[in-house]
Amino acid sequence: MITTNPDRKRTAAENGSGRAKMLGMKDCRRCEIRHLAFCGALDAQYLDEIQAIMQTRQIPAGAHVINEGDAAVSVFNVAAGSVKLYKLLSDGRCQITGFLLPGDFCGIATDGTYAYSAEALEPSEICSMPRSKLDAVFARHPELERRLLAIVSHELSVAQDQMLLLGRKTAAERLAAFLLRQSARNERIGWPANPVQLPMSRADIADFLGLTIETVSRTFTKLRDEGAIRLPTKTMIELADRERLEALAEGGAVER
Amino acid sequence: MITTNPDRKRTAAENGSGRAKMLGMKDCRRCEIRHLAFCGALDAQYLDEIQAIMQTRQIPAGAHVINEGDAAVSVFNVAAGSVKLYKLLSDGRCQITGFLLPGDFCGIATDGTYAYSAEALEPSEICSMPRSKLDAVFARHPELERRLLAIVSHELSVAQDQMLLLGRKTAAERLAAFLLRQSARNERIGWPANPVQLPMSRADIADFLGLTIETVSRTFTKLRDEGAIRLPTKTMIELADRERLEALAEGGAVER
């Protein structure tokens, strides 16, 4: 169920970039990001099997793709735009567990209900497939399920990195690691790797890195003053001293 | 070929030192924890296919099962004992990403090398299978791969919970969540759920919760003084006020 959140406090900055305008997803055969998605494991001749059970939806910035706790009836692929996954504590504390870009996958559940929420950061295009119907396709095409295992395994590995970040890194190390990861992430899907364009707000970055907005802002300023990054605009980050950032991110900070 | 002693089925959990004494894992058919492990997905009549590629090792406390960065040639099942998974920063900071108990799985790699280390917390018994040979078994028994997907998906979900813990919870909330999780974990494999026996040191708990040893110790004391737990011994924790612990763990702490 896709719902719009009327009183969203921390919503998506619909910053520049016509990213979400990518169209034509109704036809899997013409999907520009198929090679990035789990559907890419399926030989093109069988694509209509996915197509038959898939629905594509355009959703506005701030709309929910998944609500934590809902029955997990579907899985989703981001076709265009970007999405944040997050979990909340009862008093409103928020932890973002990941940002999704085109080709990324979400909606896996272990106990029948989603364990996290998913919300679009910008106008996005989402493919959804009912879990029940997908199982039949898996039965005919085990390579799909194998790809899914590879994807989930990779996500687990990324999650373990994030645990190290959240448990043991300082604010500057977290931000450096974040920027480098976003850069690599962008590059992999064919977007510019260096001036990194960030689709999320400072609040989202804070909720992802286990910090506050103020600390994120101060740390951006600190890295800029040190010459590690430049900030042409608030959402555009230039990695000026990649070595320095990498050293920071891995915890081998240089004295300064 | 060593045989299983049926008498001691329920005695595995009695005390730390006794745990790892479980023997006779050379024969999968007699494996007491098979139903907990991923091998449990395989119909018993095919067990020899796993058996044929599997090796069992007894390892002492502190021995490494996996070294971060090594070529990922095998996957592992814990048959007895307990294991910690962890990642290090170059300056020695450590983040434990999980504790494994009998039936648990590790060794999945996404890029050909292990992304974390694994070390036994007590004398343990480990089954190892070469990844290459396992693939052939997967090809014949897709239910095994499906089970693996379920396991990895579940681990991902647990990892996301841990991100919330590390990013947003206070020391007391982290410890409460940890104790409750260990309790549930023990129960699931047939060990006592209430006086929780912890196989790991305070240092390990600290490295798991993103805290220091001192903070863990002080927080234990605080929870004890509040009546939430009792500490019969250093490694035995009695959950005295489960409601209070649950409220704490979920971030809905009661005023006190």
Added chain:
DNA sequence: CCGGTTCATTGATTCATCTCAATTTCCTGA
């Protein structure tokens, strides 16, 4: 082009946790 709203930055202060430093307790081997 203006006014209001949201988002980001910066400053001042507080606080939870860390660090450094003693004890104390537990465990082990003689």
Added chain:
DNA sequence: TCAGGAAATTGAGATGAATCAATGAACCGG
């Protein structure tokens, strides 16, 4: 039973990030 060492606890003080508060910048609708 005792001595020595490791692990855990406790205390005192330092500190990185949070909180509280104010200002500045960007964006949007009219």
